[in-house]
Amino acid sequence: MEPTLAALLDDTWRGLVRAAADRRHPWRTPVLATVAADGSPNARTVVLRAVDPATRTLRLHTDGRSVKTAELARDPRVALVFWDPRARVQLRLRGSAALIREGPEHARAWATTPPAARRDYATTLPPGTPIASKDIARGDGAAHFAVIRVRVMTIDRLALAAEGPLRAGFAWEGDEPRATWLVP
Numbered sequence: 001m002e003p004t005l006a007a008l009l010d011d012t013w014r015g016l017v018r019a020a021a022d023r024r025h026p027w028r029t030p031v032l033a034t035v036a037a038d039g040s041p042n043a044r045t046v047v048l049r050a051v052d053p054a055t056r057t058l059r060l061h062t063d064g065r066s067v068k069t070a071e072l073a074r075d076p077r078v079a080l081v082f083w084d085p086r087a088r089v090q091l092r093l094r095g096s097a098a099l100i101r102e103g104p105e106h107a108r109a110w111a112t113t114p115p116a117a118r119r120d121y122a123t124t125l126p127p128g129t130p131i132a133s134k135d136i137a138r139g140d141g142a143a144h145f146a147v148i149r150v151r152v153m154t155i156d157r158l159a160l161a162a163e164g165p166l167r168a169g170f171a172w173e174g175d176e177p178r179a180t181w182l183v184p
Contacts, residue, residue, distance in 0.1 A: 005179040008168050012091060012157055013053035019082075020051045020059075027082040027091070032060065034071040034078055034097075042071060046080075046148075049109070056152040056172065058093075061109060061117075064101055064146035065126035072097045078150055088160040093152050100147040109147045121145045158184060 019027035033043040050059035062068060076098065082091040100106050122141035125131065155170040165184035170177040
């Protein structure tokens with residue numbers, strides 16, 4: 001049975017929700033691209049923490065002192081790339097990011113962050129700072145923890161299959177998506 005655009009969009013959101021909950025799902029660690037201060041792209045792998053299809057939002061966590069937070073403060077436009085090698089499906093999402101450093105959403109996200117992951121935010125120096133040895137001083141992780149909430153504006157889904165590739169695009173200007181088939 002040939003998939004419909006609506007079915008592909010539903011499958012995409014289900015996969016993203018599953019990836020946020022399953023540490024082994026390949027979409028769990030997408031590449032996040034931001035705009036650097038000089039206008040060039042800057043990309044890094046992040047961990048997908050939560051997805052809300054109803055609001056088209058993704059939640060990521062970061063150290064509030066990281067380069068990406070400064071980049072997002074200057075320009076909130078982002079792109080995320082997800083790849084599932086088994087299903088052979090690539091997602092490219094574009095959206096707008098908001099940094100959350102305090103308040104109820106921040107507190108809930110910190111409360112659900114496992115102790116081992118909290119150590120990532122507890123360094124006394126900002127990420128990327130040159131150091132003399134691999135030993136890192138640690139302090140209060142909560143003080144440096146930040147949430148990145150991405151509002152998805154477009155999705156480009158490409159599935160590679162033996163019977164031929166299938167590509168679909170979804171864009172939101174309001175609440176309803178504009179969906180279209182795309183040439184792979």
